[in-house]
Structures are given as structure tokens and as C-alpha cells.
Amino acid sequence: MRDLRGIKNAVPGAGYAFVASSGSGWHMAGFEGRAALRSAPSGMDQVYRPEAHEGALIRSAGMSAASLAVRHVTRRYGGVPAVEDVSFDVAPGEIVALVGHSGSGKSTLLRLIAGLEALDAGRIAIGGHDVATPDGSVPPEKRGVGMMFQDYALFPHLTALRNVMFGLRAMPASEARAAALRALARVGLADRGGDYPHMLSGGEQQRVALARALAPRPRILLMDEPFSNLDRRTRILVREDTFGVLRESGTTVVLVTHDQDDAMRVADRIVMMQSGRIVQDGPAEELCQRPATLDVARFFADWNEVPGICRGGSAVTPAGDFPTPSFREGEAVVVCIRPSDIRVGTGDRGGRVVSRHYLGETEMVQVAVDGLSQPLRVVAPSGDGLAVGSPVSFSVKAGDALVFPAD
Amino acid sequence: MPAGALASDPPRLARQWCGGACLWLAASAATAVLVLVPIVSLAIIAAGGSGDAWTHLVANVLPAATLNTALLLLGVGALTIALGTGAAWLVTAYEFPGRRVLDWALLLPLAVPTYIVAYAYLDLLHPIGPVQSFIRTLFGIASPQDFRLPDVRSIPGAVILLGFVLYPYVYLSTRALFLIQAAGLVDAARTLGAGQGRIFFRVALPLARPAIAVGASLALMETLNDVGASEFLGVRTLTLSIYSTWINQSNLAGAAQLALVMLAVVMLLVVIERAARRGQRFGTTAQRTAAPARRRLAGWAGGAALALGLIPVLVGFAFPALHLIRQAAIRLDFAGFSPRLIGEAVNTIGVSTLATVIVIVLGVAAAYAARIEDGRIGRGLLRAASLGYALPGTVVALGLLAPLAGLDNLVDGLMSHGFGVSTGLLLSGTIAALAYAYAVRFLAISAGGVDAGLAKVPRRLDYSARTLGETVTGAFRRVHLPLIRPALGAAAILVFVDCMKELPATLLLRPLNFETLATHLYGEASRGTYEDGAIAALLIVLVGLLPVVLLARVSRPAVPQVSP
Numbered sequence: 001m002r003d004l005r006g007i008k009n010a011v012p013g014a015g016y017a018f019v020a021s022s023g024s025g026w027h028m029a030g031f032e033g034r035a036a037l038r039s040a041p042s043g044m045d046q047v048y049r050p051e052a053h054e055g056a057l058i059r060s061a062g063m064s065a066a067s068l069a070v071r072h073v074t075r076r077y078g079g080v081p082a083v084e085d086v087s088f089d090v091a092p093g094e095i096v097a098l099v100g101h102s103g104s105g106k107s108t109l110l111r112l113i114a115g116l117e118a119l120d121a122g123r124i125a126i127g128g129h130d131v132a133t134p135d136g137s138v139p140p141e142k143r144g145v146g147m148m149f150q151d152y153a154l155f156p157h158l159t160a161l162r163n164v165m166f167g168l169r170a171m172p173a174s175e176a177r178a179a180a181l182r183a184l185a186r187v188g189l190a191d192r193g194g195d196y197p198h199m200l201s202g203g204e205q206q207r208v209a210l211a212r213a214l215a216p217r218p219r220i221l222l223m224d225e226p227f228s229n230l231d232r233r234t235r236i237l238v239r240e241d242t243f244g245v246l247r248e249s250g251t252t253v254v255l256v257t258h259d260q261d262d263a264m265r266v267a268d269r270i271v272m273m274q275s276g277r278i279v280q281d282g283p284a285e286e287l288c289q290r291p292a293t294l295d296v297a298r299f300f301a302d303w304n305e306v307p308g309i310c311r312g313g314s315a316v317t318p319a320g321d322f323p324t325p326s327f328r329e330g331e332a333v334v335v336c337i338r339p340s341d342i343r344v345g346t347g348d349r350g351g352r353v354v355s356r357h358y359l360g361e362t363e364m365v366q367v368a369v370d371g372l373s374q375p376l377r378v379v380a381p382s383g384d385g386l387a388v389g390s391p392v393s394f395s396v397k398a399g400d401a402l403v404f405p406a407d
Numbered sequence: 408m409p410a411g412a413l414a415s416d417p418p419r420l421a422r423q424w425c426g427g428a429c430l431w432l433a434a435s436a437a438t439a440v441l442v443l444v445p446i447v448s449l450a451i452i453a454a455g456g457s458g459d460a461w462t463h464l465v466a467n468v469l470p471a472a473t474l475n476t477a478l479l480l481l482g483v484g485a486l487t488i489a490l491g492t493g494a495a496w497l498v499t500a501y502e503f504p505g506r507r508v509l510d511w512a513l514l515l516p517l518a519v520p521t522y523i524v525a526y527a528y529l530d531l532l533h534p535i536g537p538v539q540s541f542i543r544t545l546f547g548i549a550s551p552q553d554f555r556l557p558d559v560r561s562i563p564g565a566v567i568l569l570g571f572v573l574y575p576y577v578y579l580s581t582r583a584l585f586l587i588q589a590a591g592l593v594d595a596a597r598t599l600g601a602g603q604g605r606i607f608f609r610v611a612l613p614l615a616r617p618a619i620a621v622g623a624s625l626a627l628m629e630t631l632n633d634v635g636a637s638e639f640l641g642v643r644t645l646t647l648s649i650y651s652t653w654i655n656q657s658n659l660a661g662a663a664q665l666a667l668v669m670l671a672v673v674m675l676l677v678v679i680e681r682a683a684r685r686g687q688r689f690g691t692t693a694q695r696t697a698a699p700a701r702r703r704l705a706g707w708a709g710g711a712a713l714a715l716g717l718i719p720v721l722v723g724f725a726f727p728a729l730h731l732i733r734q735a736a737i738r739l740d741f742a743g744f745s746p747r748l749i750g751e752a753v754n755t756i757g758v759s760t761l762a763t764v765i766v767i768v769l770g771v772a773a774a775y776a777a778r779i780e781d782g783r784i785g786r787g788l789l790r791a792a793s794l795g796y797a798l799p800g801t802v803v804a805l806g807l808l809a810p811l812a813g814l815d816n817l818v819d820g821l822m823s824h825g826f827g828v829s830t831g832l833l834l835s836g837t838i839a840a841l842a843y844a845y846a847v848r849f850l851a852i853s854a855g856g857v858d859a860g861l862a863k864v865p866r867r868l869d870y871s872a873r874t875l876g877e878t879v880t881g882a883f884r885r886v887h888l889p890l891i892r893p894a895l896g897a898a899a900i901l902v903f904v905d906c907m908k909e910l911p912a913t914l915l916l917r918p919l920n921f922e923t924l925a926t927h928l929y930g931e932a933s934r935g936t937y938e939d940g941a942i943a944a945l946l947i948v949l950v951g952l953l954p955v956v957l958l959a960r961v962s963r964p965a966v967p968q969v970s971p
Contacts, residue, residue: 116870139426140873141881147874153867157889166885167875216876 065092065252066127066144066219068113073122075108082108084276085122090220090269095246095253097267099260099299105276106256110222113254114147115140127219146218150225152209154197160184160208161193167216183211186245203234210242214249221246223255227262239266260300264288272296294334294404303336304376307406315403318371320349320396324403332406337396339364342378344386347395351376353386367392427879428779432788435776438769439791442847445798445806446670452663452809464652464661469668472648476672478562479569479637479644480627486570487626488619490719491577495615496607497716499585502701503709509716511959514579516572516723518951520908522635522925523944524572525565526932527727529639530734532559537730560641569636571723573629577622579958584618585611603702620683624676631673632799634911635929645669646911649801653915659808666802673797728948734941748927748939752946755923758838759906762845766902767895769846770853775883778861778869789854796851800911803847807916811835811843836918844912849905853898860894861887897957904954908947 068090075083083105090096098106111117113124115137124132126145131138146167154163164183168176184190187207197205206226213221226242227235243266246253257263263270264284272280272287280292284300291297294305308317310327315335322335344365351367354375363382366375378394386392498510516524532538534551548554558564596610637644645665653662704712773792777785795803811834822830834840864887872882910925917926924943931940 111870114870114874116873139878140870141876141878143874145874147870149867149871151865151867153865153871155868155871155886157886166872166877169876212871212875218874222874 065250067092067125068220068252068254069125069128070109070113071123071125073109073112073124074120075105075112075117076120081276083112083119086273086276086278087122088271088278088281090252090254092252093250095243095255095266095268097263097270098254098256098273099258099263099270100273101258101299104273106273107224108276109273110147110224110254110256113220114145114222115143144219146213146216146221148209148213148221148223148226150228152197152205152229154205154208154212156197158196159193160189160195160197160200163197163208164193164212164215166212180211180215183215184208186214187211187241202230203238206230206238206242210245214245214251218251220252220254223253225257226255228257228259264300272299291402294336294407297336297402297404301338302377303338303402304342304374306335306337306372306376308333308335308403318369319376320398322396322398322401322403327403327405334404334406336402336404337376338400339377339379341397341400342367342376342394343397344378344380344392344394347393349394349396351392351394353388353390353392356386356388358382367394431772431776431779431879432785434769434772435785435788435792438773438850439788441769441843442792442795442850444810445803445847446794447806448810449663449666449670449802449806452660453667455660461661461664464664468648468652468665472643472645472665473668475562475642476631476645479565479642480630480672480676482562482566483569483573483630484623484627486566487574487577488623490570490574491579491622491626492581492612492615492619494574494578494716494719495582495585496611497712499582500603500607500611500702501704501712503704503712505713505716506701509713509720511955512720512724513716514575514955514959515720515725515952517575517958518948518955519572519724519727520635520910520925520947520951521569521572521629521633522639522910522929522932523731523947524568524723524727525636525639526928526940526944527730528559528568529932530937531726531730532556560639562642565636565640565642568640569630569633571719573626574719574723576625576629577619580618580622581615584615617684620680624680627676628673628797628799631669631676632801632911634801634914635925635932639932645672646799646801649805650911650914653805659805662805666805669799669802673799677797728945731941731945731948734937735945738939738942742938744942745939748924748942751922751924751927751943754921755907755925758841758923759845759903761838762842762849762906763899763903765842765846766849766853767857767899770850770855770857770898771895773850773854774857774861775887777858779879789858793851793854795847795849798848800844800848800909800913801915803844804912804915807840807844807847808835811840836916838918838921840916841913841918844916845902845906845909848909848912849902852901852905856894856898856901857891860891864890900957901954904950907950 070089071087073083073086074081086105086109088096098109100106108117112119112132115132118137119132119134121134123130126143131143154160155166158166161177161180161184164180165176168179171179181190181193184193187210189204189207189211192200192204192208197208200208206229209226227239230238239262255262255267267284269282270280270284270287271278272292274293274295280287280296287296288300291300297303304319306317306319308315308322310316310324310329310331310333312329313323313325314321315324315327315333317335319335319337324333327333344367349369351369353365354368355366357364359379359382361382362379365378365380365386367378368375376394380386494513498506498513519527530536534555539551539554539556542556543549543551543554546554559568592610592614596606601609631646633644634646634650637647645668649662649665649669652658652665769792773789777789779785798806815830815832815835818833819830822828834843868886868890869882872886873879877885907923908925910929913923913926914929917923922930924947928940928943928947931938
């Protein structure tokens, strides 16, 4: 039986080079050309040279990051589909975020890719080879995927070092130990190998989990809400460092998150799911600028949602009229207006200032408008001298508003 | 695995969820079959029995046996519920000197098997025994003929003795419920102006109904299982009738038919228990860590509470245990520790250890398979494997006689035919048969314990292990096994002690001249001789204290955990 792990593990430490860096971050020189170029640092004596290793040949033959293809995948629980007819691709080295609200099927999809669940229809291929079809599947331990979890899922009975060594069983213990130590050093925890998980902070646990998932050099890394257990400050630092490592290693990553900030900052592409289906798949700015549905729009930005009715090719609303060529006459719609697309102090519409919140260079002004149940939120330059309670005129950049059917 | 394999070689597609997972499911299925064998074989034997024997049984044995069993169950049920809930309420609702000790001391009677409490009290309450002699001396009565306590060898006597050793089942379950759930409601009731009596009868007792049902059904299953106490106390129960129909009359079909009647009684118990629990869930989710505010009893009231709480401990544990210690000391002084007794102790430990290993291995198989295949199949097999807890030992033993003999004959026939070697009896009447019976009886303990232990291991640890390259079995060995070790240890202790105490199945299945401590005691008590019996009984009680210590520790109110 051929075992992918055998190959990976036959080349301990190959591919990654560990570069001690000053400052807060931790960086790694990867085996791939682009990564090596990017991080070719001064401290070459500390850099592991894959050419010196007998496994280098094997590695270059097969150990680059793999592509992922998901085709018409369906998974039902007792007849109810959790994932339905989902298709998408991930190129080698690409970082894709699966986003959606809880229950949208994104975590189920991740487990299907990992092989932790069986699919009912469709197929999944890694590196161009089927790993899951309704007739059979490659068990998770043979897929060469790594996985990280929200609660890190470190083994509580093993030290940090032993946790990282867990997936390195195919190599001799001494090599596994050395490789695990290097992996810990890469995430800045070289001196914490002897600690048990409960002795580590949340951020440290996350880093051990990253080291553990990457140590066996997975072809694809799957991450299930990897930052949501961290407080805000730690989260941003850990996220940057984590994806610094991942980009340099060139690993293919599928990241599940319900946080649009995570998705926009780290992903090359975002796949938005809703009720088990993909509703939009594209780069971050596409989902932000041209969301396919009202839910996608809501997920990525903060909008003023104004109800309206289509009359003569325009959505007529209390905040103004908006061109809607593709809607039927009389159809109920929701017009989404960015707070920054409303200007106060000029224009033909009128309202009343109900509150002002100072935000620094700008301020958030809430303007009550007759016919709207919620005041409009407007981002205005600070110091406009608008008094709470006073009437105000405003105008909307109609071209940038989005119109969706009312739900 | 060839080191030169390239990643570009496609990994093989395997059948869905097979490989290691299928092996575990197969092991679980085999375990369930092992447990179901005796039940199925009983049904077959009973169906094949002659009608005449059945008519005889219905006319002469069944009515009295059923009536006695019903009276015993009703009496023991009422007494264990009264003692168990009363004691649980006393130690959870009140604070008095000695309460903390009483809290665990009330569990002590669990260490005394029914046949030992009967054995001890027969001696204690004998007309010329210590109690009656003392009463006579107290009132200056000269002869046993002039004054006599009512004979303990009666249904009321059996009810009282069994009730006082079996109430801890009810005590354990209701006390846990009072601690976890009742506190807030009791406080609420108090602010609504309810007095103590009203709180107990209108709030605590209805609230405890599911817990009472669980505890009482366990106590009643023990009652049904008992063979020694009923025999010593002269109560002809169903269990005893099964035993004597087989042992004295060699009527296997008749005994099997009676065993089926017994199974019907067991099922009735289970149905009643389910009904009593209906609509109420055992609240393990909303755990309160704060202890309920106890009502302080000072002065004579505190003393009275302590005295009241001590009654079950004294009757169910202290008196019989002290009596056994005294008798054992006399015997040891007189004859020392006889080699025969040592041999029996070795037998007991040997067969119990063997059975414990089997039970733990099978329990692990069933519980882990249910974790892998957490659906109808895995869970269903786990439930089937746990059925034996409700089967009285006599029923299990009878159900095993025929299949084991059949297997022996088959193997013997094959061997004689093929190799000219007669293998004789391989399983019947051997330690293997005993261990099998114990496994059927006690598998629920280990399967349940392991299942509960596994439930505390987050599933993401399984996922992590799998994506880090471990197989289903490897994940168990490297992740689950180390994490459930405490649960395994606790289950092993409980199973081991239950095996050591087991009497009814041992009596029916043991090899010729093979005595355990329990059968030794039974033999002496049936013959009316009192030689090493007290020592054997004392040893069993001492070992029986192990799980009591364990339970006392486990059932302590949860201390708030400091999160890492």
C-alpha cells in the first residue's frame, strides 16, 4: 500500500527552512522557489538546505502544495442536506476562505474535504486524484491534509513537543523530535516544548496547533475557525504571523470563518456559503463591491437598508430614487447604501440629526428620515457642526447603491 | 510502506468507512451476540420443553413463586424508596453534627451482598444468638421458649434485610439529584412560604421521581438476582425455583420456562422504570456547583437527625460487619487461616480477574465502536451489549448451559472425527464458562463507564489524530486510551468486585469442586455449618468496600473547575 505520509516523513525538515527573526514575528523560508526568494535572509547558516538531504528529489517530485477540486458535493443528515451541490476549486498554494453564518454547511464541507465525513454525492479530488466519491474514499490519515480547529484540539495528555511529534511517526524518533523542535521554533515556541497544553496561553496553544498541523507537511491545510477563541489583540497578531508562515511555505489553505475581517485580510479568494450552497465565489473586493445576494452584502459590510418599490425603472424610497433596470414594475426591493455614500449638508432630501458619534477623522451621524423605521447612518467628516435635533439636508450617490429583491 | 512512493501515485479509494472502523464494529457486533446468546437459547429451550412439565410448573411452582417474588419486590421497593429518599433528603437538606460522615457512611451497606446480610442476621437473630439472648437477659427471661422475636425466616424478614442493604441505590441517585437540581427550587419554595414537610413532599419528592425510578429499579434487579438470601430465609422466589428446578430435578426445559417468566418480570420492571422517568430528564446539563443552603439543626434535633440517619448504616452494615469480624476472629483464633480458604480466595481472584479483563476489552470494543459509528448501528450494538445488567445471574447461567454444551459437542465431534482425539468438555463446567457468564452480567458496567469516559474526549481530538495520519485504531491507542484511563480503572474495580460477589451464576456454572468465597459461604449456610463462612463473608465485604470508596469519591458534589 502506498502511503503519502511515508514520503513526507522520509524527508524530515526538508522544504521548510527556519529563519530566526528578530521582532515579534516568526518567518519561514519555504522549499518553493517563490518563498525561498522572498525570504532569502542573511542568516543562511541557520537555514536548512534541502539539497543536502537525500529526500530532496522525492520532495520536489511530489511534495509541493496540492490543488483541490470539489465537484457537486452533497452531504445529507437524515435527508436534510447540510451541503448541497457544492463545487469550487483551489489552486496549489492558494488561500481560500469559506465564509457563512453558523449552520451554513462550511464546517461540514471542511470535514468532507478532510475525509472525516462521507459524502452522499459528488467527488473531491486532491492534487488531481479523487479522494472521495460516493463509492469509496481515501481515509483521512492517507489524504495528506492537515487540520486546525477553533479550540486547537491539542492532546491534553501530551506535551507541546509530543503534540507536534504526533504526526511524525513514520520517521525515526530522533528525527521526529528534531523536526518537531524546528516546527516549534518556527512558531516562536522553541522553549515551551515541555509544557502541557493547559500551561500555554490561548495564542501559544494556537501556535502549537499550527506547528503540529504543518509538521507532517500536509498538501492542504484546513482551518476551522482558527482564531475565534482568541481575544481581539492577540487574534490580529496571531493571524498575521500564521498567514505569514503559510504564505511563505506556499501551502494550500482552506479556511473556515464566520468573521469577514479574517476572510478579507488573509484569503486570495472567498467562497460564501448559505444553507449548504455556495452563493458567491470570488476575490474579496468582488464580494464586497458586487455581492450576489443581500446576505452576502450584509456579511461583508455595514449598510443602510432602505425599503422601496420599483416605479418606472427606479426604486423609489424615502431616501431617494435609484436606477433598477432589471426589476419588474411594482416589485418590492431593498436598497443598500454605504454610510460613506451619503453626504449631509447638501442635497434635495431632508431629515433630522438624531445622534452623532465621534470616530476620529470622521463621525457617525444618524439621520432620521420620514418613512424610514431606522435612521440613516452617515459617515461624515468631523467638525461639520451638525447639531443633534436640527434638520439637515442630504444626498446619496445613487450609482454606488445596491438593489436586491426584498426578502 | 515503500519509501520511494511518489505523491503523484493516487491514494487508493477504499470502501466507505471501512478498514479499522469495520473491525471495531465487527468486534462490537460479536460482543452483542455474546450477550444475546443466552437469551435466545433460553427461548429455544423453553419452546422445546414438554407440555407436561410446564403444566406441573404452572400448577405447583409458579403461583407461589410468583406471589413470593411479587411480595418481595413490592416490599423491597417500598422500603428502599423510603430509606433511600429519606436518607438523601436528610443529608442534603439539613446540617447537623456528623452529617459529612453520614454522607458517605450511608453508602456502606452496598458492600454487603444480600446473601451475606441474610447469613449474618440468621446467626445474629437466632433464638440462642446474641440479640435474643441479650433481650432475655435484659428482661430476666430464663428460656428461649418463653420469649421469641418473630422469625426472620419469612417474607417480612427478607424484605427488611434486603431493603437495608439495597437502599443505597436509591440514596445515590436521589442524593445526586437533590444536590444538583433541587437547591434552587427548594429556595424558591421556601420564599413562597412552604414548610419543611411541604417542601419534601410537594417539591423534592416529585422532582426526584426519575432518580427514584432509576435507583429503585437497580435495587429490584438485585432482589430478583438474589438466590442466597431467599434460600436462607426460606422464601421460595422465582429465582430459587429456577435454581432448584434445574439442580434438584435436572429439568432444564422447566427451568428455562421459569427463566422466561423471570425475564417477563424484568421487562415489566424496565417498563415501569421508563414510565416513571417519562417526561422528566435527568438533569446533568444544568449542574449547580453551589451546595444547597442546608437547614441547621442544633442540640437535640441535630442528635436526633444523626441517630435517625445512622439506623440504616447500623442495620445494613455495622451490625452484620461487626458480627462477621467477631465470628471470623473466633475462627481464626481457633483454626487459623485454612489452606482451603486460601485456595478459594485464589480461585475467586483468578476467575474475577479473568472476567474483568474480558469485560473491559469487550466494553471498550462496544463503546469505541459506538463512538466511531455514532448512529443507529453503533449505539444499538452498545445497548445490546449492555442488556445483561438486567438479567439475573440464574437466567444468564441457564441460558449459557445449552450453547456451551453444544459448542463442546461440536468441537469434540470434529476432533474425534478428524483427528481421533476427544476434547471432552472445553467450556462447560470450566472457568471459561464462569467468566463468560460474568461478562454477560457485568458488561454494562464497563461499556457504560468507557462510553461516559469517551464522551468527555472532544471529537476534535479524534479529527486531529486522523488528519495527523493516525488510523481509527491508532487514534484509540494514542489518544483515547490515555485519556480514559481513570474511567477504565473505575470500571475495572466495579466489575472485579461484582464478579467476586457473584453467587447465582457461579453456583450453576462452576467446575466440579471449584469453590469461590461466595459459593463456600453459600454451602456452609445451606448446610447450617459455620466454619470458615464468616471469614469468607468478611473478605467479600472488605473487597466490596472498594467500590463504595470509589462511589463516595465520585458522588461528591463537583468542585468548580479552574479553567486552564
